[in-house]
Amino acid sequence: MKIMPCPLNGPRNISEFTFGGEVTPLPDVASAPDSEWAEHTFYSYNGTGVAREWWYHVPSGYWFVAERHRVTDDILRTYDPSELPADVLNSQQEAFQ
Amino acid sequence: MPFALLKYGLNGDYPFEQDADLPTPTALKPHYDVVIIGGGGHGVATAYYLAKYHGITNVAVLEKGYLGGGNTARNTAVIRSNYLTSEGVKFYSESVKLFKDLSNEFDFNIMYSRRGQLTLAHTDSAIRAFRQRAEVNKHFGGNTELIGPQEIRELVPTLNMKPGHQPVLAGLWHQDGATARHDAVAWGYAKGATQRGVELHQLTEVTDVLVEEGKVTGVKVRQGSAEHTIRCGVAVQAVSGHSTLLAEKAGFKLPIVSYPLQAMVTQPVKPFLDPLVSSPAFHCYVQQTGRGEIVFGGGSDPYPLYNSRSTLELKEQLLAHAVELFPFMANLKLMRQWTGLTDMTSDYSPIMGLSPVENYYLDAGWGTWGFKSTPICGQSMAELVATGKVPELIKPFSADRFSEFRQVNEMGATAASH
Numbered sequence: 001m002k003i004m005p006c007p008l009n010g011p012r013n014i015s016e017f018t019f020g021g022e023v024t025p026l027p028d029v030a031s032a033p034d035s036e037w038a039e040h041t042f043y044s045y046n047g048t049g050v051a052r053e054w055w056y057h058v059p060s061g062y063w064f065v066a067e068r069h070r071v072t073d074d075i076l077r078t079y080d081p082s083e084l085p086a087d088v089l090n091s092q093q094e095a096f097q
Numbered sequence: 098m099p100f101a102l103l104k105y106g107l108n109g110d111y112p113f114e115q116d117a118d119l120p121t122p123t124a125l126k127p128h129y130d131v132v133i134i135g136g137g138g139h140g141v142a143t144a145y146y147l148a149k150y151h152g153i154t155n156v157a158v159l160e161k162g163y164l165g166g167g168n169t170a171r172n173t174a175v176i177r178s179n180y181l182t183s184e185g186v187k188f189y190s191e192s193v194k195l196f197k198d199l200s201n202e203f204d205f206n207i208m209y210s211r212r213g214q215l216t217l218a219h220t221d222s223a224i225r226a227f228r229q230r231a232e233v234n235k236h237f238g239g240n241t242e243l244i245g246p247q248e249i250r251e252l253v254p255t256l257n258m259k260p261g262h263q264p265v266l267a268g269l270w271h272q273d274g275a276t277a278r279h280d281a282v283a284w285g286y287a288k289g290a291t292q293r294g295v296e297l298h299q300l301t302e303v304t305d306v307l308v309e310e311g312k313v314t315g316v317k318v319r320q321g322s323a324e325h326t327i328r329c330g331v332a333v334q335a336v337s338g339h340s341t342l343l344a345e346k347a348g349f350k351l352p353i354v355s356y357p358l359q360a361m362v363t364q365p366v367k368p369f370l371d372p373l374v375s376s377p378a379f380h381c382y383v384q385q386t387g388r389g390e391i392v393f394g395g396g397s398d399p400y401p402l403y404n405s406r407s408t409l410e411l412k413e414q415l416l417a418h419a420v421e422l423f424p425f426m427a428n429l430k431l432m433r434q435w436t437g438l439t440d441m442t443s444d445y446s447p448i449m450g451l452s453p454v455e456n457y458y459l460d461a462g463w464g465t466w467g468f469k470s471t472p473i474c475g476q477s478m479a480e481l482v483a484t485g486k487v488p489e490l491i492k493p494f495s496a497d498r499f500s501e502f503r504q505v506n507e508m509g510a511t512a513a514s515h
C-alpha cells in the first residue's frame with residue numbers, strides 16, 4: 001500500500017486521494033488571451049524530477065499540495081495550500097473573488 | 098518412413114527460413130537521410146513503408162533498449178476501430194484494414210485473429226453513445242452493430258448479465274475487432290525494413306537533438322560509453338511514453354502527461370471466450386489469447402509516473418471488476434503482470450505531424466491507443482517524411498490543435514479508466 005501523508009488527516013492509503021494536476025499560477029481571469037488559457041490548460045510539467053501537485057482527499061473534501069518525484073514516486077513534502085508562494089496563491093485567490 | 102523424415106531433416110535444402118534473423122549490427126554512419134528515434138512498432142513500421150513504398154533506404158532507426166521493448170511489448174494487442182469521431186474512426190479503420198493482410202504484406206506470421214470486440218452498455222447513456230459509434234463506424238466501412246442482451250448471451254455465454262447493480266443492457270458488437278501477436282508486428286516490420294537496407298541500431302540512446310536555425314540537423318547518441326554525432330536530413334520521434342523528454346531536447350513542449358498503464362494475464366485454460374469483451378462501466382476488458390490465457394486490461398494508473406512498476410492496488414481493483422463480469426474466473430491463477438508508459442493527451446487522440454522544428458516530425462501522444470494504429474501510423478509517417486506534406490488522414494492530429502481548441506475527443510471510446 002502506498003501512503004500519502006495528508007496535511008489534514010495524516011498518513012492515508014493513496015487510494016483515498018485524487019491527483020489534481022500541476023500547481024501553476026492561474027492566468028489573469030479578466031484579461032488573459034485564449035492562447036494563455038490554452039497553454040495553462042493543455043501544457044504542464046511532465047519531466048523526470050520533482051513536481052508540485054494538487055491532491056484531493058476525497059472522503060474529507062480537502063485539497064492540498066504534494067511535492068512528488070515523478071520517477072521514484074517519493075512524496076517529499078505535503079502542505080496546506082496556504083503555504084504556497086505568494087504568486088501562485090494570489091492568482092488562485094484573485095480568480096475566485 | 099521415419100528414415101525418410103530423418104533424411105529430409107538432415108538435408109541441406111530443408112526449408113527453414115534463411116533470413117530469420119535481423120542483419121548483424123554495423124557501425125553508425127556519420128549521416129543518414131532519415132533518422133527515426135524509437136525502435137518500437139511505430140518506428141520500424143515507418144522505416145518499412147519508407148523503404149518498400151518510397152524507395153528511401155538511407156534510414157537509421159535508433160532504439161535505446163531492444164527492438165519493440167517499450168510499449169510495443171506491453172500492450173494488450175487489441176485491434177479495433179469502434180471509436181466515436183469521424184476523424185478517429187476514419188484513421189483507425191485504415192489500420193484495421195492494413196492489419197488484415199499484414200502477415201502477407203511482410204511475410205511474417207503476426208498470428209492475426211479476427212474475434213470481434215463486444216463493448217457492454219450498462220446505462221441508457223452508454224447505449225446512446227454506442228448507437229452513434231455504430232453509425233459512424235458503418236459510415237467508414239466498418240462492421241459494427243448495436244446488439245441486445247439475447248445476442249450478447251449467444252456471443253458470450255459465460256458472461257454474467259447482471260453484474261453488481263449494473264445489468265448489461267446492450268452491446269456494441271464490432272466484428273472487425275481482432276488481436277495479433279504484438280511482438281511479431283514489430284519483428285515483421287523490422288525484418289522487412291532491414292532487408293531493404295534500413296539500419297536498426299539497438300542499445301543506442303539519443304542524448305540530444307541538434308537544431309540549427311529552426312531546422313533539425315542531427316542527433317547525438319550514446320552506445321555503451323561511446324558518443325557519436327549523426328547528421329540527418331529528416332528526423333522522426335516515435336518514443337511514445339517518453340515523448341516529452343525527447344521533445345525537450347529538441348527545444349519544445351508537448352501537451353502530454355505520462356501515466357503508467359498496467360495489464361495482467363492468467364494461466365492458460367480451455368478456449369471458452371471468442372470475442373474481446375470490454376466494459377467501460379467496470380473499467381476493464383477481458384480476452385482469451387490463442388494460448389488460452391485470459392488477458393485483463395483496465396484504466397490508467399491514477400497519477401503520472403515514469404515508472405513501469407506494477408501494483409497490488411490495480412490487481413485488486415481490476416480483478417474485482419473482472420470477476421463481477423466472469424465470476425468463475427476468481428479461481429484462475431494470475432501468471433504475469435506488466436506496465437507500459439503512456440503519453441496521455443487531454444482529448445485521448447494522438448499527436449502526429451509537424452513540430453516547431455523543421456524536418457522534425459512527431460509520432461506521439463499514443464496513450465492507450467497505439468498498438469492498433471501501428472500500420473496506419475507507419476504508412477502515414479512514411480508519407481510525411483517522403484513528401485514533406487502532412488497526409489490528410491492525420492491532419493486532425495496536429496500538435497497545435499490544442500492551442501486552437503480543435504481537439505478530437507475520443508475519451509468515451511478509448512480507455513477503460515473513466
